[in-house]
Structure formats: structure tokens, C-alpha cells
Amino acid sequence: MNEIVAPLAKTGYLGPEINLVFAMLIGVGFGFFLERGGFGSSRKLTAQWFGKDWSVFRVMFSAIVVALFGIVFLDLLGLMPFERLYLNHTYLVPQILGGLMMGAGFVIGGYCPGTSFVGFASGKLDALVYIIGLLLGSVFFGEAYDLFAPIMEMGDMGNITLPEFFGLPALVVGLMVLALAAGGFWAAAKVENLVKDK
């Protein structure tokens, strides 16, 4: 058995320079699909928050499902061990506060960070101003870090996944996510019709 084991940049198949070239190519794909999905437009994006257009939800969840099953199957086949992948650490309090803030920031600013790059790349000046805001916000956070530091490690649960938390196999949780997405798509279509009729 001599399979190619991923991630390629961590198993010696790709050097650090080539990894950066791939980073750019992966970014090109990311930006391309975001734009084609309509996410270079703040009006299309924010229609999500008024229930009128659930594209953000549908695109996000179909992307998550595809990547999730890819990751689970590659792990089961031994082609990409899950432990080698970067996993977001769970700090409940900052993730709850940051999530709420970013939901509000999304409505007020019209974009999320990734989509604002695509908005600017398609000529939207509001996206450029939003990006300047992002820069200012990040710098403010760094300047005022003492203010945020006390909450940054609150609710620390370590590197924990949903399968570990629920004590279920990854494939089962994957199927639950798939069911959640399917149910969500069905409900989203209902809500869209309801809002349209109003």
C-alpha cells in the first residue's frame, strides 16, 4: 500500500512555496464561486436577513455538507487523517459574543469579510469602505486587547468536535447535518413564499 496521504503540505508532498501558490489558486476558486453565487452583492446577501432570499443559508450549508463528507470519507479511507487537519478550538463565550456581533455587523455593513473582497472585486465601492472598516476594527481590537483579553478564553472546551461531544461516529453526525440542511432547504422555500406573498 503506497497511497498518497494528505494534507499534502504536511506530509512532505508540497513545499512551503508551492503551498502558497496553491493558497492563491484555492482563493481564486473561493472568490469565483462566491461571485457566481451572487455574493458580490450586498443586496442579495442581506435579503437573507429579511427572509426574502435564503441563498446564503443554502450555499453555506451545501458547501459544508460537501466538504464535511469529503473530510469524513477521506479520513475513513485513511487518505487524510482527521487529526492532521487544523481544528478550531472551542471557546464558547467569545464564539457566542463574536457570532452575535458578526450577525449584526453583516446586516449593518451588508457583507461578511470574504464576500466583501468579492464585492470590491466586482466594483462595489461600499465593499471597499467595508474593508477599510474591517481593517480599523482589527487594529482597534489589537490596540484595546486588554479590554477583550478577560473573555477570550472563557468557556474553553478544547479541540472538541460534535462527534466527540455527542459520542457519535462522525458519519452519523454528518448524516444529521445533511438532514438539517435538507430540512432547512425545505423550510427556507416555505418562508420565501410566505414573505413574497406579503
Added chain:
Amino acid sequence: MSNKEITAQPYWPNLLAGIGLGLVLLMAYYIAGRGLGGSGAVTRVGAGLLNLVAPEHTGGLEYFSRYIREGKVSLNDWLVFQTIGVFFGGFVAAMTAGRFGKTIEHGPQITAKQRLGWALLGGIIMGIGARIARGCTSGQALSGGATMALGSWVFMLMLFAGGFLAAIFFKRLWL
């Protein structure tokens, strides 16, 4: 560009765009062992700019000092390259779909100038929020969602809750 309404192609169906994005995300894990990011590169560039203006001050900041090696903030970084790619990919997609055009998008109840003010405010809130949560819609929701990180799923839930809640108070901006 004045006739872009006539020539612009329709957006792709959600499922098609989503599957494309999902495959790109999977490729990021397969190649680099990590997911996608939106806000990370902005923070690095912010640290770099601040370091240019006030190097001693920046080096003394607990949060930014980690970005500094030998007095400089290196832009030879995975997320920086990925983000340059995002601009390029977005540009190519918009151009080839006939959607590129210098505009300011805004709701019917506010002016373009007002929209810019709100965009700045939203960006600032998002910039701070992304640092608190250690990632944004890309790094937490998409990437953490696909790797089933518990905290990222909590984040995603809160992002949607925050969005729907804020929409009640900021209807005027978009409707």
C-alpha cells in the same frame, strides 16, 4: 458598463455554487490541512500597516507582537495569498458574467453616501467580532462547520441569530 443590466448573466443556482465552494474548501484541507479564511489576512495587513507607522508601539502590543518577526510583519502567509486569490477569482467571475461595474449598492430608503457610512460601521463591528470569535463566516462557520468543531457550530447559530435579530432594527437600510 451602463448596459450591465441587459448583459449580466443570472447567478448560478445555490446548489451549484455551494458544491463548488464545498469542493474548494475540501481541496484546502487536502492540500494545506486547513480551511478557508476571510478576516485573517486583513488583521495581518492591519498589523503590518500599524507596524510601519509605529513599530515600537506595535511590537509592544500583546496581540500584534505575535505577527512580528525581526521587526517586520511578513505577508508570506497562506491566508494573505488565499485572499489575493479571492479578489482575483471574484474579479474574473464578475467580468466574465458581465457584472463588473463601479457602483454603490444601497436600499431604497437611504442614499449612497449614507450607505458608505453604514458600510464603515458594519466593517468595524465585523472586524472586532471576527477577532473576538477567532474567525469569521469563512474561518469559523464554513471551515469549522465542515470539520464539525463544536464552537464553530455554536458560532454559526449565533451568527444567524444575530443577523435575524439585527434585521428587525435595521430594516430601513435595505428594504
